[in-house]
Amino acid sequence: MVSISLRNICLDYPLYGAYDFSLKRRLLGHLIREPGEMRIIRAVDNFTIEAEAGARIGLAGPNGSGKSTLLRLIAGVYPPSSGSIAVQGNVMPLLGLNAGVNLDFVAEDNIALLLRIGGRKPTRSVIDDIWAFTELETRMQRLPLRMFSSGMLMRVLFATATAFPADILLLDEWLSVVDEHFAEKAEGRLLNLVSQAAIVMIASHDQKLLRRTCSSIINLDHGRIASTVAVEPPATHSLELREKRA
Amino acid sequence: MTQTQETLNGTLHKTPRRPLVLHIFKIYYPDLFGGTLTVIRDICASLKDAFSSAVLVCSQSAERREIIVNDVPVERVRSFGNVMSLPAAPAYPWRLWRKIAEHDLLALHAPFPLADLVFAFGFGANRPLVVHWHADIVSHAGLRWFIEPLMRRTLRRAKAIIVSDHVLVDNTPLLREFEDKCHVVPFGIDTSGYDWPKIEPHHVNDRGRLVLACGRLVPYKGFDVLIRAAAAHNFETWIIGEGAERPRLEQLIEELGLGERVRLLGSVSDSERVKLMCLADVFVMPSVTNAETFGLVQLEAMAAGRPVVNTALDTAVPHVARHGMEAITVPPGDAEKLGEAIDTLIRDPERRRRMGLSARTRALTRYSASAFKQGMETVYRDAVAASSAERSPTSEPPQATGWLDTVRIAAALAWSDMRHRYVRSLLGPFWMSLQMAIVVAVLGSVIGQMSNANMMARLPMLALSMTAWTFLNSVVLDATTALQNSASLIRDRALPPVIFLLQCTFRQALFALHNACVPLLLWLVLSPHDLSHALAALPGLLLFIACTFALSLVLGALATRYRDLKPIIESTLMLAFLASPVIWSSDMINHRSTVMRINPLTHLFAVWREPLAGAPIDPTSIVYVLITLALLIFASVLTLVHLRKAAFWI
Numbered sequence: 001m002v003s004i005s006l007r008n009i010c011l012d013y014p015l016y017g018a019y020d021f022s023l024k025r026r027l028l029g030h031l032i033r034e035p036g037e038m039r040i041i042r043a044v045d046n047f048t049i050e051a052e053a054g055a056r057i058g059l060a061g062p063n064g065s066g067k068s069t070l071l072r073l074i075a076g077v078y079p080p081s082s083g084s085i086a087v088q089g090n091v092m093p094l095l096g097l098n099a100g101v102n103l104d105f106v107a108e109d110n111i112a113l114l115l116r117i118g119g120r121k122p123t124r125s126v127i128d129d130i131w132a133f134t135e136l137e138t139r140m141q142r143l144p145l146r147m148f149s150s151g152m153l154m155r156v157l158f159a160t161a162t163a164f165p166a167d168i169l170l171l172d173e174w175l176s177v178v179d180e181h182f183a184e185k186a187e188g189r190l191l192n193l194v195s196q197a198a199i200v201m202i203a204s205h206d207q208k209l210l211r212r213t214c215s216s217i218i219n220l221d222h223g224r225i226a227s228t229v230a231v232e233p234p235a236t237h238s239l240e241l242r243e244k245r246a
Numbered sequence: 247m248t249q250t251q252e253t254l255n256g257t258l259h260k261t262p263r264r265p266l267v268l269h270i271f272k273i274y275y276p277d278l279f280g281g282t283l284t285v286i287r288d289i290c291a292s293l294k295d296a297f298s299s300a301v302l303v304c305s306q307s308a309e310r311r312e313i314i315v316n317d318v319p320v321e322r323v324r325s326f327g328n329v330m331s332l333p334a335a336p337a338y339p340w341r342l343w344r345k346i347a348e349h350d351l352l353a354l355h356a357p358f359p360l361a362d363l364v365f366a367f368g369f370g371a372n373r374p375l376v377v378h379w380h381a382d383i384v385s386h387a388g389l390r391w392f393i394e395p396l397m398r399r400t401l402r403r404a405k406a407i408i409v410s411d412h413v414l415v416d417n418t419p420l421l422r423e424f425e426d427k428c429h430v431v432p433f434g435i436d437t438s439g440y441d442w443p444k445i446e447p448h449h450v451n452d453r454g455r456l457v458l459a460c461g462r463l464v465p466y467k468g469f470d471v472l473i474r475a476a477a478a479h480n481f482e483t484w485i486i487g488e489g490a491e492r493p494r495l496e497q498l499i500e501e502l503g504l505g506e507r508v509r510l511l512g513s514v515s516d517s518e519r520v521k522l523m524c525l526a527d528v529f530v531m532p533s534v535t536n537a538e539t540f541g542l543v544q545l546e547a548m549a550a551g552r553p554v555v556n557t558a559l560d561t562a563v564p565h566v567a568r569h570g571m572e573a574i575t576v577p578p579g580d581a582e583k584l585g586e587a588i589d590t591l592i593r594d595p596e597r598r599r600r601m602g603l604s605a606r607t608r609a610l611t612r613y614s615a616s617a618f619k620q621g622m623e624t625v626y627r628d629a630v631a632a633s634s635a636e637r638s639p640t641s642e643p644p645q646a647t648g649w650l651d652t653v654r655i656a657a658a659l660a661w662s663d664m665r666h667r668y669v670r671s672l673l674g675p676f677w678m679s680l681q682m683a684i685v686v687a688v689l690g691s692v693i694g695q696m697s698n699a700n701m702m703a704r705l706p707m708l709a710l711s712m713t714a715w716t717f718l719n720s721v722v723l724d725a726t727t728a729l730q731n732s733a734s735l736i737r738d739r740a741l742p743p744v745i746f747l748l749q750c751t752f753r754q755a756l757f758a759l760h761n762a763c764v765p766l767l768l769w770l771v772l773s774p775h776d777l778s779h780a781l782a783a784l785p786g787l788l789l790f791i792a793c794t795f796a797l798s799l800v801l802g803a804l805a806t807r808y809r810d811l812k813p814i815i816e817s818t819l820m821l822a823f824l825a826s827p828v829i830w831s832s833d834m835i836n837h838r839s840t841v842m843r844i845n846p847l848t849h850l851f852a853v854w855r856e857p858l859a860g861a862p863i864d865p866t867s868i869v870y871v872l873i874t875l876a877l878l879i880f881a882s883v884l885t886l887v888h889l890r891k892a893a894f895w896i
Contacts, residue, residue, distance in 0.1 A: 014894050021895075023808035030391060072893070075740035079890045096738030102662070104669055109662070116658040117739060119651060144669075172738075 002089035002167045002198035004051040004074060009083035011044040011066075011073055011223075043069040045223035047083075053198040058210035058231075060203075061220035067203035070220070071095060071170045074201065089198060092118070092166030097157045103146040107131075107156055110145055114160045126163065133159040133189070155182055162189055165196040172203045264298045265350035265630050270342065270361045272333050274303040274322070275315045279487075279513060280462050281542040282355060282380050285433060289353070290318045292434075292619040297626060302345050304333035304360075321345070330389065332360055339364045346370035351630050354400065357383050362396040365403060368887050374629040377404045379428075381539045381561075382418050394420065401427070405629040408622070410540040411562030417536075429625050432566075433542055434618025437549045437610050439520055455592040456482045458526035458552075460519065460543045461533075463489030463510070468534035468557070468579065473498050475532075475585035476508050481592055483508045484526070486519060523550035527598060528591045531556040531563065534578045538563055548572060548609040553601035555587045566613070572605040656745045660752030675760040683764045686712060689829055706773055707859065709765035711828045711851065717758040718794045718850075719819055724750035725802030726812045733896040743892040747802045751795045779860050786854030786863070789871055793850055796878035803885045806895050822847045846874050 017039070019025045043066050051057060059067040072078050073085070075093035100117050101110055111130055112122035120126070131141055134155040145153060171190075187209075194200045194213055204210055210217050211231055219226040269286050290299040294317070301315070305322035313320050323341050325333035342364050346352060352375045354361055364370065377400065383393060397420060401407060407421065407428045415421045415428045457476070461467040469485055473495065476483045485495075485508070492510060499508050514522070523529065529547030531538070531554065539561040544554050548566075554573035556563050567573035574591065576583040591598050668674035686709040693708075694701030725747050729736065732746040805811040825839075826847035842848050849867040856863045 016895065021807070021809040023804075024810055026808070030395070072737060072740070077737055077740045077893045091740070093738065093740045095740075096734055099734040099738040102666065104666060105662070109665070113658065113662050117655055117735070117741065119655075 002053045003086070004049065004055075004088075004168065004199055004201075005084075005086040006047055006049045006074070007084045009044055009047045009073065009085060010042065010081045011069060011078055012040045012081040013043040013069065013078075015039040015041055043223050044073060044080075047223070047225060049218070051199050051201075054215075055199045056194065056213060056215040057199075057201045058204065058214035058217040059201060059220060060205070060207065060210060060217055061226070065220040066223035067220055068095065068172050069223075071172055071201060071203055074168075075170055087168065089167030091168045091170065092164075092197075093170045094161050095170065095172040097154065097161065101145065101153075101157065104144055106142050106144050107148070108141045111156065111160050114157075115163070118164065120164055130156075130159045130163050133185075151182070158182070158186055158189075162193050165193060167197060168199045168201075169193065169197040170201050173205070264296065265626075266348065267293070267297045267299045267351045267353055267626065268345055268349040269299060269301045269353045269355065270358065271301070271303050271355040272358050272360070273305070274301050274320055277305050277307065277322075278462070281540065284542055285378070285380070286355060287316060287318075288434070288615075288618070289622055291316060292615065293623055293626065296623055297351070300345075300349065302338075302342060304335040304338055306333070332358075335360070343369050346373055349373065351376065351626060353378060353626075354404075355380055356400070357381060357393075357397065359383075359393050359396055362393070362400045366396045366399045367884055371403065374405045374632065375400070375403060376625060376629050377401060377407045379407055379409045379414060379418075379421060379539075381537050382420070398423070405632055406625050408625055411565050413560070413562055413565055414539060417560040429621070431618060431621035431625065432562075432613050433540055433545060434613050434615040435542075435545050435549050435609055436615040437606070439517075440524065440546075440549045440551070440606075455527040456484065456525060457528045457530055457588055457592075458484050458486070458522055458547070459530045459532065460486040460523075460546075461531075462487050463491040463495060465491060466533060466535040466537040467491075468532035469495055470498055471534065471579055471581045471584060472530055472532040473502065473504065473508055474581035475588065476504055477502045478582070479585045479589045479592075481507070481528075481588060483530075484511055484522065485509070486511045486514055486522065488513045520546070520550065523547050523552060526550075526552055528552065528588055529554050530584070530588060532578075532584055533557055533559065533563065535559070536561050541566060544573075545609055545613055548605035548613075551602040551606040553591055553598050553605060555584065555591065557584075567605060567608075572601055572608055652742060652745050653748065655741065656748035657752055659745070659749045660756060663749070663753045664756045675757050676763075678757060679761050679763055682709070682712060682716070682761045686764060686768075693829065702772055706765050706769040707855065708829065709768050710762075710858075711855065713758055713761040713765055714790065714851065714854075715823060715828050716761060717754050718790075718797075719823070720757070721750050721754045721794050721798045722801055722815065722819060724754065725798035726805035726815060728802055729806040729892055730896050736896060737893055743803075743889045744799070744886065747799050748795070750798055750802070751791075755791075776860070779858050782857035783854040786857060789853055789875060790850055793871070793875050793878060796875065796882045800878065800881045800885050803889055803892065806892060826851065846870065850874070 014020075045066075047070065049057070059070065061067055069078065071093065072095065073080060074087060075091055075095070076087075077093075100114055102113070105113070108127060111127050115122040115126065127141075131138065134152075136152060136155065140148075140152075145156070148156070191213065200213070202210060202213060207217075214231055217229045217231060219229070269290065271282065271286060273283070274286065275283060286301065290301070293299065299318050301318055301320040303320065303322055304325035306325050306327065307322075308324070311322050311324070313322065321341065323335045323338045325335035325338075327334050338360055342361060346369065350373070352370060352373050354365075354375060355378045356362075357380070365375070383390065383397075401420065401424050404424075404427060407424060408431050409415055409421065409428055410431070410433050412428075412430045415425055415430075421428060457472075459469060459472055461469070463469060463485075467487075469491070472483060472485070483504075487510075495510060499505055499510075511522075523546055526547075529544060529550075529552040531541050531544045533541065534557065536559055538557075538559060541556065541563045544556055544563070544567050547554055554567040556567055556573050556575055557578035558564050558569075558575050559578055564573070564575045567575075569575035574587040576587050591601070664675065671677065673680070686705065689712075690701050690705050690708060693704075728746040728750050729743055732741075732743075732749075735741050736743055736746070801811070801815055805815060822845055825841045825845045827842065828847070828851060849870040852867040853863055853871050856867075
């Protein structure tokens, strides 16, 4: 059973300044009784959500409203300061595209390594499938990624990251980084991936994308839920009206 | 990746089992009597319908470890005396850690820095903690700089802090920081035991009026002040209690010639004490420091309807019995004022009666046992409920990836690192082997010049030592930057940070295998081939690798958290290298220097080099290495607990 359950989750994000990384400074601070006040920002504030299989949740909100932090929290990157978190299912966090890429390696090796990091066995046929999706020439598989244009690089990374379905998919600002020609195809693949996943959470500024892909949109503000909007799949009419008025 | 985290609030809906409360303190009955212990005992007794209690304390007696006191199981950890008011019980932190898991709520009776130490290391973070703030640290204030951060950590993770009076929050800077967590629950007293038929005091005592004091005979109770006050006036003074101060007090009584009028009664039973309270004319609490936070005995005296003389401390003491209403409050440590106050009451029976009456009323209404019970129960219940509602996933280690996956991914990353070396050069890591060969050749010739021993026979060992040293050195140095270099994988792909520290060991092990071809070739050419020695060296080598990995884990995490550690680690490693027999063997220096013998690196090399050379290992080395490994493993466990926060550091 795939589910995500967050109850009253808070995350206090410690902001380490240059001095906070210094042990000497910290020890000295104790000796001269300087209060080593750690600055803390509440990145996620009393967040509660229950998601069952089939949930498509969009996270919207301005920069710094805690979208990415929330996704990382669900992925287990950050430990919550308080609250209970229970995630059941296979989580695939795709929060940054460049993670784990070595530009000196040939494309093929990079794909293999990325698949291994994701816990998959890179077989010949899997790599060929991924390569077919990128629509790049086969001989480029043997070229180091350093020689790729950024658009080509994105194609490879996107194709690799979306090669396998997952129970829970966490996406952060995804389609905006994919180049234009590729965008349509990429979105098709992403929607396909989304349809296979039991739970999807997408953080994005792109309201249209969120409305196309999600069943509900949570607007975040300073780590709190500002509003939750249910999206009716066919008619997004009323929402558009509201948006125009706003 | 699979995240299987048990939903813990399930426990809430189970049958209403009484939650288990663990009371944590330094000492308990029957080793001592006193206010704090009375409070613990009363909490256990009055909450027994809602909570089942257990007590974990230290004891110097070698008797049974597990005893039952008033139906409450008490585990007493062996202590070997007191060091600065703290029991020297090395096993206590361990027992506490073991006990934490079995209980639903922890009640720490502060101050008790030994327990703070356990909490400061992050143990027991998954159980709700309630701190009963009995007193601040008054003695050994010089150690404050060390103790206070520990206490602050404990208070920070506490769900609630219970104080007996709000004045404690106002007057304790540490508590003010956590004001929103503080709950004021005044101690309560069951007044029914104090309804004794009135005994007319003058029938009992014809020499004068009876002044009673009660408490452990310790300096802060200020009984010496009371004795000096008695010298100037004509009243009878009885002091109930036992303690280390007794010889001094006896000497003082003798010096002042008060043997007739001042008596130290020693320990008496509860019922006897109540009887004495009802008998006395005036109850005195001459405490001199803020270690006295409440003065439960003065509350008992109030329940017995006695007027009180107490001292103007910054604690709840003058608030429980208020000046002019239930008590006369005098400056602490002032024998003259104390004597005058007592004398005033002795000479004024009407005032005594009036004050005694209002004292009893206050004890009945303001400090009732039922209010205490209710307040305590509310705080405990809230703490348990809040924690089951918001129990963080620490309780079930969020093993995002199984251990096997961790190792597998680390191995894949290390393998790819090694392949990376081959990408742009044909020789790849063998360049390093070449370099190693040159270093060994140069060192060999230099050392050959210095000592007249046969250098050729020693070359394979030198080469192997250099390989091993390079391995240790690079693993640790790599680890100091590993987490920062893999920031994106940790934050964006949610890989556990430990993978990247493991990766360093794997990667350098692969490189070391490349380097090992130098000693291998030298060995094949220069030495008699005896494989049995190599087999004998294997356990030692494994110890060496284990220590290296544990060291890199600890230092890697520390250097990520504290960036200024890296240069320190670098220079320390270099020093350790120079002060160890890596390049020279021990027989080259006839008597090994002290520094070299202390240096763990010496022994870390000895455990595999000696058997490889066909010599027996010095048992000291084995013990030394095993102790080092044990310490490192302990530190690694701590590190693993804290690595959960690594994503914040990078």
